[in-house]
Each structure stands twice: as C-alpha cells, then as structure tokens.
Amino acid sequence: MKAHIFCVLPEMLTSPMESGVVARAVGAGALEVVVHDLHRLSPDAHHKVDDCPYGGGPGMVLRVDVMAHAIETVFGCEAGTLRRRMPVVLLTPQGERFDQEIARSLAIEESVVFICGRYEGVDERIREHIAGRELSIGDFVLSGGEIAAAVVLESVARLLPGVLGNDRSVEEESFAGPFLEYPQYTRPASFAGWEVPEVLLSGDHRRIRDWRRAQALERTRARRPDLLS
Numbered sequence: 001m002k003a004h005i006f007c008v009l010p011e012m013l014t015s016p017m018e019s020g021v022v023a024r025a026v027g028a029g030a031l032e033v034v035v036h037d038l039h040r041l042s043p044d045a046h047h048k049v050d051d052c053p054y055g056g057g058p059g060m061v062l063r064v065d066v067m068a069h070a071i072e073t074v075f076g077c078e079a080g081t082l083r084r085r086m087p088v089v090l091l092t093p094q095g096e097r098f099d100q101e102i103a104r105s106l107a108i109e110e111s112v113v114f115i116c117g118r119y120e121g122v123d124e125r126i127r128e129h130i131a132g133r134e135l136s137i138g139d140f141v142l143s144g145g146e147i148a149a150a151v152v153l154e155s156v157a158r159l160l161p162g163v164l165g166n167d168r169s170v171e172e173e174s175f176a177g178p179f180l181e182y183p184q185y186t187r188p189a190s191f192a193g194w195e196v197p198e199v200l201l202s203g204d205h206r207r208i209r210d211w212r213r214a215q216a217l218e219r220t221r222a223r224r225p226d227l228l229s
C-alpha cells in the first residue's frame with residue numbers, strides 16, 4: 001500500500017511514521033508513506049495555505065485551490081478525479097466514526113490519500129469535490145488531522161499481510177470478531193500476592209481455550225454489550 005498524507009505540519013508525523021508498526025510495515029515492503037507538506041506545494045507566492053472564512057468568524061480555513069494544486073502536482077490529474085482512482089480520505093470530526101472494519105477495508109487498497117485539516121477546518125469544497133470519504137477518530141476535536149491520520153494508518157499498517165510476526169495476533173484480538181480479547185498475563189506467575197489464574201499455568205490447552213472464550217464473552221458483556229447485539 002502507498003499512503004499519501006497531505007498536511008500542514010508534517011513534522012508531527014515524523015515519529016509516528018518512523019517507529020513501531022508503521023516503520024515495520026515500511027521495512028517489510030508492505031507500506032510506503034509519503035507525507036506532503038501543503039506549504040511547500042502551495043501555489044501562493046508566500047506559501048500560504050489558509051484564509052479567513054467568508055461570512056466572518058474566528059480562525060482560518062484551509063484553501064481549496066491549495067489542496068487542488070497539491071493533488072494535481074503530486075498525481076498529475078484533476079483534483080476532483082482522484083477519488084475515482086483511490087480512496088481520498090478527509091480527516092474530520094464530522095466524518096464516519098473510524099473502526100476496525102474500516103481499517104480492514106482500507107488495508108486492501110493499493111493507495112490511500114489522507115487530507116488533514118487544521119485551524120477552523122477545510123473549505124467545504126474540498127469535502128464536496130475532492131474527498132471521497134470522511135473519517136473521524138472520535139467525538140472530540142483535535143487541532144489538526146495529522147494525529148488522526150497517524151491513528152488510522154497505524155491501525156491499517158498492522159493489518160497488512162506479513163507485517164505482524166504472527167497473523168493470529170490480528171485474528172484473535174478485540175474487534176476481529178464479536179468479542180473483546182480475553183485477559184493476558186505473563187511472568188512472574190505470582191507478584192505481590194497477585195496471582196495468574198491457575199488454568200493458564202495448567203498446560204491443558206482445551207481448558208485454556210474454554211477459559212479464554214468465557215472471559216472474552218464475559219468481558220464483552222460487561223464492557224461492550226453493543227458488540228454482542
């Protein structure tokens with residue numbers, strides 16, 4: 001997969017894109033990430049990317065001509081046509097709530113474009129004519145889309161084939177099916193009087209499997225009954 005991120009503060013993405021599972025996906029040849037600095041791509045003589053909102057009000061709005069020019073420069077096509085070739089995702093708190101199912105749907109794409117707003121947001125025409133999909137990472141407001149894009153890309157990168165050492169990791173975890181994952185323990189078996197459940201030390205794989213299933217069900221019922229419905 002090739003991921004293009006268009007943003008105003010590319011330095012915010014340096015660490016998330018160069019460490020952890022994203023770096024691993026890049027190292028494995030499963031992912032290429034290109035971060036595009038909108039200031040550098042701006043056609044404005046002073047490399048401005050934003051302007052005051054029509055009708056007045058606080059803050060600044062990311063300009064549609066800047067976004068269109070950036071896309072046209074990078075992809076060599078009209079900005080409004082790119083979404084026919086690949087998902088063009090606008091990060092916005094007003095978008096569809098991002099979840100594991102959407103991560104899985106993005107993980108099978110060859111290329112994905114992320115547009116990160118900042119300031120008061122983006123000119124509505126970016127949403128209408130350039131973006132093909134709008135994603136929110138939750139009901140709260142960040143100051144910019146860079147971290148939101150990093151969140152989405154991190155969850156997609158770990159689903160790319162061959163990125164995690166053991167594919168069972170993604171098959172058994174929370175949201176892979178209807179249940180949250182069962183609790184995990186590691187050494188030491190006893191610490192400060194806090195014990196690991198005896199069944200996990202038993203070596204009886206059938207009992208362990210049954211215990212884990214029961215725990216996963218119990219935990220989902222207690223924390224996320226909506227998943228079971």
Ligand code: SAM
Binds near residue numbers: 090093115120121137
């Ligand atoms: N004025 C906008 C509103 O009220 O809907 C919020 C703009 S926000 C301050 C600036 C940028 O941060 C947005 O354009 C978007 O790219 C990003 N952003 C903020 N919260 C987000 C969220 N929950 N999910 C995805 N992106 C978000």
